[in-house]
Amino acid sequence: MRDWGKESEYLHSTRRHLWNNDYFEFLVKCVWKIDKPVKIIDFGCGYGYLAQLFLSIIPKGSTYKGIDISEQLIEMQKKSFMTIQRWLVSRWLILMLTNQLQNMM
Numbered sequence: 001m002r003d004w005g006k007e008s009e010y011l012h013s014t015r016r017h018l019w020n021n022d023y024f025e026f027l028v029k030c031v032w033k034i035d036k037p038v039k040i041i042d043f044g045c046g047y048g049y050l051a052q053l054f055l056s057i058i059p060k061g062s063t064y065k066g067i068d069i070s071e072q073l074i075e076m077q078k079k080s081f082m083t084i085q086r087w088l089v090s091r092w093l094i095l096m097l098t099n100q101l102q103n104m105m
Helices: 004-015 021-031 049-055 071-104
Strands: 039-043 063-067
Touching: 004 071, 021 049, 039 049, 049 063, 049 071
Parallel strands: 039 063
Antiparallel strands: none
């Protein structure tokens, strides 16, 4: 059996061009019409590429659970999620401050 944890560079290079982000957003919002929180389970999640796509466009309150046989890929996913969470919090704070400034003017 192939150890995908040792193939992380290959996974990154192939997944990066697998999905068109605009089309993926179109599927979620217009075709699948996901407008309420959902629970997503991703078997064979690897380093969480689909989660990275989903989290920015699914409704707030949705949950994601990734399952993979490779502990190395799960660790990569945890690190990337920490980065995403920091980015989302930073983005939220910037939007909140921007809105407050606009309201003051």
